[in-house]
Amino acid sequence: MAYVINDSCVNCGACEPECPVSVISAGDSKYVIDADGCIDCGACSNVCPVDAPQPE
Known part of the structure; x- marks a missing residue:
């Protein structure tokens, strides 16, 4: 199941460099x-200060 970033995102950019498959963009x-490339690792969720990335 891919992760999605919900509306609580504050555009801090912390998630983008943590993605091992580079599917996060501004x-x-x-x-x-990009749900098609997401490997469901949760790395983005682990660094987000507002818990915006969530499993879809």
């Missing part, structure tokens, strides 16, 4: 995860 109002 969106218009929050970061986004």
Whole structure:
């Protein structure tokens, strides 16, 4: 199951460099995860200060 970033994202960017498969990128109002490439590792969730990345 892929992770998604919910609306509590504050655009801090902490998640992007932690993704081992580089599927996180900056969106218009929050970061986004390409669900097709997500390996469900949770690395993004572990560093997020607002718990925005959640399993889909």
